[in-house]
Amino acid sequence: MDREEQRRRMRERTARSAANTKATGLGRKTVLDLTVVGDRTIDQYRMKGGVGIKNALDILPYEITQDWYKDMREPSGAPTGLAVGDSDYKLEYGVHKRQGENQDTVLCLRLTFGRQCPMCEPMQTLWGIDKAKRTIDQQKMLDFLKPSWRCSYNVFDYDEPAKNIQLWDDQSYKLFEELLKLRIQTDPEGLQAFSDLETGLIVEFEGVSKTLGTNTKPFYEAAQFAFLQRSEPWPYETLQETFPLDQMLPIPTYNEVAAIFNSLEAPPDMDGYDDQQPTAGTRSRGDAGGGRSRDDAQPGATQCSGGHTLGKDYNQFENCNACDEQEYQQCADLNRPDGDTADSPGDGSQPWTPGQSDAPADNQPATNTRSRTREADAGGDQPATGQRTRGRQDTQPPADPGTRQRVQRTRG
Numbered sequence: 001m002d003r004e005e006q007r008r009r010m011r012e013r014t015a016r017s018a019a020n021t022k023a024t025g026l027g028r029k030t031v032l033d034l035t036v037v038g039d040r041t042i043d044q045y046r047m048k049g050g051v052g053i054k055n056a057l058d059i060l061p062y063e064i065t066q067d068w069y070k071d072m073r074e075p076s077g078a079p080t081g082l083a084v085g086d087s088d089y090k091l092e093y094g095v096h097k098r099q100g101e102n103q104d105t106v107l108c109l110r111l112t113f114g115r116q117c118p119m120c121e122p123m124q125t126l127w128g129i130d131k132a133k134r135t136i137d138q139q140k141m142l143d144f145l146k147p148s149w150r151c152s153y154n155v156f157d158y159d160e161p162a163k164n165i166q167l168w169d170d171q172s173y174k175l176f177e178e179l180l181k182l183r184i185q186t187d188p189e190g191l192q193a194f195s196d197l198e199t200g201l202i203v204e205f206e207g208v209s210k211t212l213g214t215n216t217k218p219f220y221e222a223a224q225f226a227f228l229q230r231s232e233p234w235p236y237e238t239l240q241e242t243f244p245l246d247q248m249l250p251i252p253t254y255n256e257v258a259a260i261f262n263s264l265e266a267p268p269d270m271d272g273y274d275d276q277q278p279t280a281g282t283r284s285r286g287d288a289g290g291g292r293s294r295d296d297a298q299p300g301a302t303q304c305s306g307g308h309t310l311g312k313d314y315n316q317f318e319n320c321n322a323c324d325e326q327e328y329q330q331c332a333d334l335n336r337p338d339g340d341t342a343d344s345p346g347d348g349s350q351p352w353t354p355g356q357s358d359a360p361a362d363n364q365p366a367t368n369t370r371s372r373t374r375e376a377d378a379g380g381d382q383p384a385t386g387q388r389t390r391g392r393q394d395t396q397p398p399a400d401p402g403t404r405q406r407v408q409r410t411r412g
Helices: 003-019 067-071 109-113 121-127 136-145 173-185 236-240 254-262 318-322 325-335
Strands: 055-060 091-099 104-107 148-157 165-172 201-210 219-230 387-389
Touching: 055 219, 091 109, 104 254, 121 136, 148 173, 165 173, 173 219
Parallel strands: none
Antiparallel strands: 055 148, 055 201, 091 104, 091 148, 148 165, 201 219
16 A cells, blocks of 8 residues: 555544544553563653643554454444554544453443443443433443543654653543544644644644542643644654554453453442543743643532532432433533543442343444533634744664654744
8 A cells, every 4th residue: 555545544534533523452551552562661641731731742643453453443433444554543442441350441342343342231231221210329330331432642742852752542532532523623624634744733732620529630631722833744664663552452352351340349439530640731941831830720610400519419319310311421421530430339239240131232322422512622723823843863763763862842
């Protein structure tokens, strides 16, 4: 496949993925197998936030090497359609968080591939119960089992150029990718090739700090996207330097997932979420955003129609089940910092076992609708006309792709 055809297919994938935004592995904290890259150092990027702090990234593609990639599902339900030899800028997958006795992150076979998933089967049984008739424990179990979409990327962070290409792993789809797609929709012709090595753009955005009550850690949601011109293209050889995300995703069998699920005696206490811990915003360059402290302001609590606090009081009162579905879903999303799941069931709940439903995976109800738009954050900003410059200390990739250095960009 020649370079132009590869670029065309990735642009089509980006455009299709953005257009479908509104349509409805196994590891402790990540489903990726980080040992695949051997002794290579893996620096992990985390979104920064605070007053005046900008995240400025080149999101870089990787070459697809796994035949099953074409069958992976997007959040819209459509297959990626990308074959071996194509490239993509992200790895999207569904996960069940904090499962089994080891609190594992488990790949959701239903969301990721449309297959039967042992952890989704009891969830479908619960979805079949009229919401008004569900017990509180049943609703909590449903929210606990509900999978979420995550994304992994290869990124170059202009605030940390010495780290070269970093892995941005296990990022909440709702807090970044969904918002990025909405922004791309405002200018599909100009923005869908943002990740192209030769003609791509810098993705700049703010991390808006949010908290859920007094007992939860702050987390960041991307906002105010801008796309800046790169000063120079990345060489085509960069495809050999980026992390091979598809190779790093082991696909568990049905029985392997079931074994983890069957080890679950009771859903764990989820008071301390740590997968969206904020990174203090620091800059070493002397621009307008450098050195400012993180914004620690706490947003005001929002009251629901039942007179309780959205998110904080999720499922704590008898009249919670009387809420309309949209408000109830919003409260469930806010109850967990990354929007994945609500509080765990109480001591009276019983573990569920696989096999309670034989319905085909494609006919299962949607477990996570994304009907709420965030136009204020994602669609209302204007494209930036600024430019960041990047200077390279060397123009030829060194023998070790993990050590190639790039000096910091400065705003032009």
